[in-house]
Amino acid sequence: MAEDDVRAIAAARDLLIQSWSPSSAAPSFVIAGGSGSRVWNHAGEQWLDMSSMLVNTNIGHQHPRVVEAIARQAGELVTASPALAVRVRGEAAERVLARAPFGPGGKVFFTNGGADAIENAIRMARVHTGRNKVVSMYRSYHGNTGVAIVATGDRRRVPNEYATGHVHAFGPYLYRSEFWASSVEEECERALHHLERVVQAEIPETVAAILLETVPGTAGILVPPPGYLAGVRRIADRYGIVLILDEVMAGFGRTGSWLALDQHSVRPDLIVFAKGVNSGYVPAGGVLVSPEIAATFQERVFPGGLTYSGHPLAMAAIVATLDTMADEGIVENAARIGAEVLGPGLAAIAETNPLVGEVRGLGVFWAVELVADPVTKEPLGAGAMAAIKKNLLDGGVLPFIADNRVHVVPPCVITPDEAREGLAVLGSVLAAAA
Structure with missing residues (x-):
């Protein structure tokens, strides 16, 4: 870990009140820069951003215009x-x-x-x-x-x-x-x-x-x-x-x-x-x-x-x-990615994975709802969701996790190849979890 990453984590822990969590749960993930659908830390490690931060970087990171x-x-x-x-x-x-x-x-x-x-x-x-x-x-x-x-x-x-x-x-x-x-x-x-x-x-x-x-x-x-x-x-x-x-x-x-x-x-x-x-x-x-x-x-x-x-x-x-x-046709790109890549790709994951209770969404706005039991629809527990989040990060994907769901919400500028890359990591992580 680069020295600047260490300093950023220490400041988050020691100097900042955290949103919706105790300060003891300070972030351990550092973002130093980004471009399009990718972000990186000070050490140069990269992740595909499937979170759009808080579902807001619709035009991607650092768009030059x-x-x-x-x-x-x-x-x-x-x-x-x-x-x-x-x-x-x-x-x-x-x-x-x-x-x-x-x-x-x-x-x-x-x-x-x-x-x-x-x-x-x-x-x-x-x-x-x-x-x-x-x-x-x-x-x-x-x-x-x-x-x-x-x-x-x-x-x-x-x-x-x-x-x-x-x-x-x-x-x-x-x-x-x-x-x-x-x-x-x-x-x-x-x-x-x-x-x-x-x-x-x-x-x-x-x-x-x-x-x-x-x-x-x-x-x-x-x-x-x-x-x-x-x-x-x-x-x-x-x-x-x-x-x-x-x-x-x-x-x-x-x-x-x-x-x-x-x-x-x-x-x-x-x-x-x-x-x-x-x-x-x-x-x-x-x-x-x-x-x-x-x-x-x-x-x-x-x-x-x-x-x-x-x-x-x-x-x-x-x-x-x-x-x-x-x-640049960015809204049209979001519609196309949803219809041609994310929708079909997530449906394919759901067909073979018993943890997936439902997939729903449109455009670049999707949720994968995970369940411990597909019959009772009992939500997958917090411990399992934390492990999924960690494994996605380890696989090079920055996720958006909410309760028992993985929200698949990349920037509207994501390319088909990048979307398939994210789906491949998600499918692999969920298969291992199942």
Whole structure:
């Protein structure tokens, strides 16, 4: 191990509070650089990045056009108050609004990342409707700020439940159906019935928003069945509720389309984005606002703001990322990799390995759910998952592990050969584990 790697690990252990873990569980993996779909440490050891870091480096590591755009903007204007007009802010707004299903009158509110974008989307919905409650899903993750973490459905919300007005429901997940469904159609119909009953039980006149990840990511890459999101839209319309779609992880190429919602013929009222919009090169997020809700704040004060809203370096990264994705066919590449390499390759692994309970996904957004027993569907235990993670790293693959799942989420720029390389290592590791 190189001296710089040793120093980085020591600093992580001794100086930093770790996210979602005790500080004693400091990282032992060091990243010193990267290019495209590969990363390396100071000693020069390389790994194929099948994690996209935290599912955000959609354009890959160190894309020269984005790096150059950030450097150019730094030479021109490093920072500016959000109360001032800045050319690159307008350019970034044009780029993201062009991908929204709103048309003229839509607007954008820029934030520092996904969690505070959720905060502000919920704030907009509450002000717009004059209501308070938010219905979100148990299998969800929306961020680690005060309201976003309580809107989150997984166990991480429990130590943080200080915000009020949050209600949870179950979304569709046929493999572990909460609704005794035996088909995709039954799961969709019963999940929609359940959601509407929750809204009714909470008194619809008190519900400001229904908040969903278009494709729940950290919860397991749960691609919604056909008709589900359209059904949620009908429920929202029936009761005058704002529909917020969280595209932080699923958006900007990840599912093989510009936004995941493009594949579901649904027009939300608010769209939350971050991560892939500029591959996380500079922290950025935002809320895409429909004309109807934007009109609420035309003369009325929006009660929110951030020092770094529309930060020039982040805006330059957005413009360069989205232009590059369009010019280089990166979204189309993600769709092709999913349909021709990852989907068939993961299905082949599932056919021969009893540990694989289900494979699901699209684009470069896939989950391999691992079970100790294929009949009872008992999740594979933490010890076995830790061993799988270690063996993937030893095999030259940087994985994304969540609970009993391996998430296969490489950059959208991954080549077919690189994707096959990653699948070969994953197949070998899972075969050994079985």
